[in-house]
Amino acid sequence: MxxxxxxxxxxxxxxxxxxxxxxxxxxxxxxxxxxxxxxxTFTVSNVGSFGIEAFTPVLNIPEVAILGVGTIVLKPVSTKNGVEFIDHIGLSLTMDHQAVDGADAARFMRALIDRIATLDRLLIRMGSNGTV
Incomplete structure (x- = not known):
């Protein structure tokens, strides 16, 4: 459901x-x-609470797309200071190619990723007291 x-x-x-x-x-x-x-028209399916990092969500017809959200895990990233561990969240988009062009879906994902990163940076700056 x-x-x-x-x-x-x-x-x-x-x-x-x-x-x-x-x-x-x-x-x-x-x-x-x-x-x-x-x-x-669009579903967000979050299985992160079950510890699942990534999955392929199945489209609910007649919706246009469904976004699968996995759990947040630490991933190693090479930086100028060596290796750092950063939060990583698995996102997977399934969409109806009859309704949405693949390039538009890719631009949507890019915009979503950018906004999540911006929100994450804002929350880090806010800290625990809720002020910037």
Whole structure:
């Protein structure tokens, strides 16, 4: 079952998180209504909480795409100071080539990766007190 989060483009991250938890719980508990399970165009499938680093998500027809999100792991990266370990998250996009050109999907992934990296840097700068 894939619960649908309507108006997600207008929600903050905090709102997205809260609404996703509510809808996921309703689907798991078997109390989601039919209108809460129809009308989606894009799915985010997060299996990171199960320790899975990467996977290939299966498209939910008639959606345009599905993004698979894996767990965050430390990966070694060569830097000017030697080897450092940085956070790495596995992302995998499955999309309908009848609806989306592969180059557009690649640009979407590039933009998503850039925004995740920017958000990560912002959160690091904010530290635990929530200020920049």
């Amino acid at each position: 894939v619960p649908v989060l309507f108006g997600s483009d207008l929600m903050s991250l905090k709102e997205l998180s809260a609404q996703t938890k509510v809808l996921a719980a309703r689907a798991r508990d078997g109390v989601a209504q039919p209108d809460e399970l129809a009308g989606s």
